[in-house]
Amino acid sequence: MANSNLPRRIIKETQRLLSEPAPGISASPSEDNMRYFNVMILGPTQSPYEGGVFKLELFLPEEYPMAAPKVRFLTKIYHPNIDKLGRICLDILKDKWSPALQIRTVLLSIQALLSAPNPDDPLSENIAKHWKTNEAEAVETAKEWTRLYASGA
Amino acid sequence: MDGGTSSDEDYYSSDSESLNGLENDEFDLNWASSKGPSTRVIRKESLLDAQKDDLQRVMDVLSLREHHARALLIHYRWDVEKLISVLVEKGKSCLLNIVGIPDVEEQGKNPSAASSTEMCDICMEEISGRDATRMDCGHCFCNNCWTEHFIVKINEGQSRRIRCMAHKCNATCDDSIVRTLVRRRHPDLAEKFDRFLLESYIEDNKMVKWCPSAPHCGNAIRVEEDEFCEVECSCGLQFCFSCLSEAHSPCSCSMWELWTKKCRDESETVNWITVHTKPCPKCHKPVEKNGGCNLVSCICGQAFCWLCGGATGRDHTWSSIAGHSCGRYKEDQEKKAERAKRDLYRYMHYHSRYKGHLDSFKLENKLRETIQEKVSNSEKKDSTLRDFSWVTNGLYRLFRSRRVLLYSYPFAFYMFGEELFKDEMTDKDRELKQHLFEDQQQQLEQGVERLSKFLEEPFDQYDEKKVMDIRMQVINLSVITDNLCKKMYECIESDLLGSLQLGTHIIAPYLSKGIERASELAASLSTRMDDSDKFYSSDFSKADDSGCSSRKRARKESRLFDLNMPAEGH
Numbered sequence: 170m171a172n173s174n175l176p177r178r179i180i181k182e183t184q185r186l187l188s189e190p191a192p193g194i195s196a197s198p199s200e201d202n203m204r205y206f207n208v209m210i211l212g213p214t215q216s217p218y219e220g221g222v223f224k225l226e227l228f229l230p231e232e233y234p235m236a237a238p239k240v241r242f243l244t245k246i247y248h249p250n251i252d253k254l255g256r257i258c259l260d261i262l263k264d265k266w267s268p269a270l271q272i273r274t275v276l277l278s279i280q281a282l283l284s285a286p287n288p289d290d291p292l293s294e295n296i297a298k299h300w301k302t303n304e305a306e307a308v309e310t311a312k313e314w315t316r317l318y319a320s321g322a
Numbered sequence: 323m324d325g326g327t328s329s330d331e332d333y334y335s336s337d338s339e340s341l342n343g344l345e346n347d348e349f350d351l352n353w354a355s356s357k358g359p360s361t362r363v364i365r366k367e368s369l370l371d372a373q374k375d376d377l378q379r380v381m382d383v384l385s386l387r388e389h390h391a392r393a394l395l396i397h398y399r400w401d402v403e404k405l406i407s408v409l410v411e412k413g414k415s416c417l418l419n420i421v422g423i424p425d426v427e428e429q430g431k432n433p434s435a436a437s438s439t440e441m442c443d444i445c446m447e448e449i450s451g452r453d454a455t456r457m458d459c460g461h462c463f464c465n466n467c468w469t470e471h472f473i474v475k476i477n478e479g480q481s482r483r484i485r486c487m488a489h490k491c492n493a494t495c496d497d498s499i500v501r502t503l504v505r506r507r508h509p510d511l512a513e514k515f516d517r518f519l520l521e522s523y524i525e526d527n528k529m530v531k532w533c534p535s536a537p538h539c540g541n542a543i544r545v546e547e548d549e550f551c552e553v554e555c556s557c558g559l560q561f562c563f564s565c566l567s568e569a570h571s572p573c574s575c576s577m578w579e580l581w582t583k584k585c586r587d588e589s590e591t592v593n594w595i596t597v598h599t600k601p602c603p604k605c606h607k608p609v610e611k612n613g614g615c616n617l618v619s620c621i622c623g624q625a626f627c628w629l630c631g632g633a634t635g636r637d638h639t640w641s642s643i644a645g646h647s648c649g650r651y652k653e654d655q656e657k658k659a660e661r662a663k664r665d666l667y668r669y670m671h672y673h674s675r676y677k678g679h680l681d682s683f684k685l686e687n688k689l690r691e692t693i694q695e696k697v698s699n700s701e702k703k704d705s706t707l708r709d710f711s712w713v714t715n716g717l718y719r720l721f722r723s724r725r726v727l728l729y730s731y732p733f734a735f736y737m738f739g740e741e742l743f744k745d746e747m748t749d750k751d752r753e754l755k756q757h758l759f760e761d762q763q764q765q766l767e768q769g770v771e772r773l774s775k776f777l778e779e780p781f782d783q784y785d786e787k788k789v790m791d792i793r794m795q796v797i798n799l800s801v802i803t804d805n806l807c808k809k810m811y812e813c814i815e816s817d818l819l820g821s822l823q824l825g826t827h828i829i830a831p832y833l834s835k836g837i838e839r840a841s842e843l844a845a846s847l848s849t850r851m852d853d854s855d856k857f858y859s860s861d862f863s864k865a866d867d868s869g870c871s872s873r874k875r876a877r878k879e880s881r882l883f884d885l886n887m888p889a890e891g892h
Contacts, residue, residue, distance in 0.1 A: 178446045234444055235474045267489040268444045268471055274489075 175203050179229060182272050194276045196227065204229040208240075208276060212319065213284040217311035218246070221319030225255075225279070227272065237266035238275060247307075247314040249288040249297040257282070258292035360546040361563075361840035363556045364530065368843045372530075372544065373523040376402050384414060386423070390458075392519070393421045393494040396482050400527035422485070422492030424458050442467055444487060455503070459493035461486050468495075469503045476504065476511055481518035482526070534566045535559045543840050552830045554839040562830065569837055572726065572814045573733045574827035580741070581732035585673065594666050598659065602626065603633040617643050672735040679728040686724065686774060690717055699782035700789070707789060716777055716796035722836055723770045723803040730763055730810065737818055746822055755818060762810050769803040804834050 183203070186196045193211040198204075208225040212218030224243040230236050240262060242255030250258040261270060261278055291297030299307040364372045373395075379402055380391040397420060398405040409417050418424075439448050442464035449464040456462040467487065472495070475484045484500060486493040497519060505512035524530045530544045539557035552569040554560045561568060565575035573581065599608035604624035611618055616628040617638040625636045630648035637644035697710045736742050738756045747755070776795045784792070811832035819827045 176445065178444065181446045232470075232474060235470045261489075267491075268467065268487045269489045 178234060179203065186272060191273055191277055191280075193280060194273075196272060196276060204233075206272070210276065210280050210283070212315060213280060216284045217308045218248075218283050218315050218319070221315035223283075223319050225276075227276075229272075234268040234270075237262050237270075238272060240275060240279065245314060245318040247296060247311040248283065249286050249291045249293055249300045250282060252292045256292065258290060361551070361553045361838060362544045362546075362843045363840040364524070364542040364544055364843050365556075366540050369520050369523060369542070372843055373400070373520070376400060376523075380405065384409070384417075387496075389494065389497045390418075390421075390423045392497070392522075393423065393483065394418075396522050396526055397421050400523060400529070419492075421483075421494055422459065424460070424493065455499055457486050457493060457495055457499070459486050459488070459491050461488040461491055461493075463487055465503055468499070469507055472500045472504050472515075473508065473511060476500075476515050476518070479518075481515050482522045531563060531566065533557060533559060534561055544843070548831075550828045550830055552837045554837050556840060556842065560837045564828075564830075569725075569830070570729050570732075571830040571832070572811055573729045573736075574819065574829050576827065577732060577736040577742070578729075580736065584669070591666075594662060598662075600626075600628065600631045603631065668739065669735070672731045676728060676731040679724060679731070682774070683721070683724050683728060686717075686720060689777065693717055693777065696780065696782040703782070705786055705789075707786060707793075712793050712797050712800075713777070713781075716773060716800050718836070719800040719803055720770065720773050720777060722834075723766065723773070723807055726807045726810065726832070727763070727766055727770055730766075733814065734759060734763070737814075743822065759810075759813060759818065762806065762813060766803060766806040766810060769799055769806055773799040773803060808832055808834070 183198055190196070193213065194209070196206045196208045198206050206227040206229075208227050210223045210225060212221035212223065222244075223246060226241050226243055228239045230239060240257060242251055242257065244255075245253075246255075252258075257279060259278060259282060261267070261275065286300060288297040288300035296307070299310070362372075376395060377388055377391050380386065380395060381388060383406065384391070384394075386394070394405060394417070395402070398408070405417070439450050440454060440462070441447070442449050442454065444463050444467040447464065447466075453466075454462050454464045455468055471487050472484060475481070484495045485491065486495060497515075500515060501512055504515060524532060524542045528549060529546075530542050533539050533541045533543055533555040535541075535555065535557050539555060539559070541555050541557060543553050543555055543563065545551055545553065545563055550564050552560060552571060553563050562570055562575060562578075565579065567575075567578060567582070570578040595608055599610045600618075601607065602609050602620035602622060602624055603626050605620060605622040607620065607622070609618060609620050609626075611628050615638065617625055617634065617636070618628045619625045619636070624633060626633050627643055627646055627648055632646070632648060634643045634646045693713060697713050700707070700710060734756075737759070738752055773796065776792050776799065779792055781789050781792050811829070814829060819829065
């Protein structure tokens with residue numbers, strides 16, 4: 170495996186993720202590929218996702234940290250900036266990526282996105298429309314989905 | 323016509339200027355000299371000089387370093403006036419903020435000279451101070467990471483604005499640092515970077531455009547004030563600066579685009595076929611009804627009803643087909659057919675005239691060869707007539723006016739048609755304007771045809787008196803057609819396009835002496851050559867195998883009436 174010449178940066182980031190994890194976030198590298206991380210994010214309190222455990226996958230491409238990590242939700246989630254394949258619409262994962270950002274900061278940003286959905290920059294047109302026309306109902310659906318798919322069973 | 327006395331007396335009396343023209347033997351100089359050209363050719367070699375002026379101005383006004391001035395200029399698309407107006411309006415610090423230039427220039431001018439070791443926040447390696455670089459914004463990372471970052475950004479096509487690696491830092495990286503670091507690992511990429519920066523002056527600048535010649539001559543053209551103009555590159559190509567297609571005034575760019583498209587896909591023909599024919603229900607060939615009753619029979623033998631298109635038997639009377647009834651006469655279909663027919667005839671009217679002038683233009687282009695011969699024959703003759711500049715001038719005028727005439731037809735097609743300006747004028751208004759325009763067009767047409775006729779005369783075989791007559795006619799007609807062209811442009815600019823409420827159509831101005839040839843940009847406007855200059859010029863001359871070929875077209879020698887042929891419209 171290419172793990173033998175893993176850049177020092179990745180090793181350091183991994184160590185820190187494991188030794189001092191951010192609250193509500195856990196990320197651990199896969200055993201056979203140190204660039205592939207299994208991630209869990211707890212739904213933030215006071216959000217429709219509260220009580221849910223969301224699984225994500227995170228992959229560090231060859232160019233990392235010059236290129237952004239690739240992150241995707243594995244757990245089904247009802248959110249205007251996340252599509253049905255789990256892809257996330259977040260600026261720092263695209264053109265606003267900076268090599269100074271880290272796995273930790275990316276995951277914290279995703280956690281923040283769960284607290285503050287942004288229906289004006291949607292990835293999922295239908296959900297965003299739902300959010301804008303009837304937010305209460307959309308929130309209910311999100312809660313429902315959290316209960317159905319993210320109850321950590 | 324006998325070439326001597328003219329029956330069109332009104333030509334002589336109608337225009338007092340024409341007489342002035344006659345008396346003035348030097349009249350050709352009137353249009354050969356005027357103020358210097360306002361367009362410049364920028365060659366690959368002069369590209370650096372071309373942008374130096376703008377850079378220097380901004381550097382002076384804001385006391386900035388070159389890469390900061392460039393970042394600002396790229397942001398404002400090399401529009402110095404715009405940049406200055408923002409400066410006046412919002413102040414320096416706001417302006418600098420937009421592209422992330424630190425207001426205090428002094429900070430970090432000396433990239434961390436400290437030799438102590440530090441950790442780079444990107445790769446998390448311990449590095450000694452001399453292997454790290456601090457940007458103007460104060461962020462310091464190791465050279466390795468900077469290099470990686472630059473390479474990624476250059477390859478992403480973002481050379482013109484490479485941002486600092488720090489999160490949310492808006493600062494543009496110093497291009498001399500980018501150059502130096504990238505060169506160490508990828509000299510080729512460093513050259514590419516330099517070229518991208520240089521070419522920004524063309525690509526991000528609305529007053530500069532690449533010459534559209536193919537194969538590309540490597541030049542760009544800069545205009546000074548008005549982007550709606552027609553220019554000639556030093557490679558000989560004439561084009562409309564605004565839309566980069568052939569010079570097409572007095573047609574506006576959008577009219578010309580519509581026209582060429584229309585001619586290309588012959589949409590009217592297709593239109594006609596769909597409205598005037600119906601597919602045979604058996605063989606599916608389009609069938610046209612050429613008269614008679616509504617029972618149509620296809621050449622394949624199948625009979626069908628023209629009204630509904632359904633197959634029928636052959637027994638019929640004038641008003642009905644045996645065993646077939648398909649309802650009533652459809653009025654809207656009839657109307658549609660009427661309109662399509664009218665539109666087609668209208669298009670054909672304009673297109674045939676356009677095409678006619680295009681053909682004449684091509685034929686007359688051959689004339690210049692034969693006419694040279696006639697001139698040299700005449701010069702050999704023992705005669706008091708020595709000066710034959712009236713011939714070449716006349717020929718030049720003929721080409722010039724023919725072009726105007728040529729493009730005036732597509733113009734009229736759109737100006738007085740329904741496609742573009744349906745709601746701009748009342749029918750009556752339209753009719754009035756159309757008459758006004760067509761009168762002018764007709765006058766010009768007459769002038770041009772007569773000029774053409776006189777120039778075709780075998781004057782080298784005539785006696786002196788007859789030659790003098792022709793000379794007078796040619797000079798006279800040259801002045802007349804020139805004036806008529808001028809008037810037509812004026813009419814279009816002020817009375818026709820000028821009065822539009824909704825759309826804006828701008829045409830290039832009429833220039834009697836023809837499309838101006840862009841002059842060469844002085845090889846070196848700046849005498850000072852600092853280090854970065856050397857960097858540039860040496861890099862740039864090496865980058866020859868790039869996309870824009872440096873091969874120049876052979877310059878044409880005799881340029882006097884080498885007008886470009888307009889493209890075939892279809």
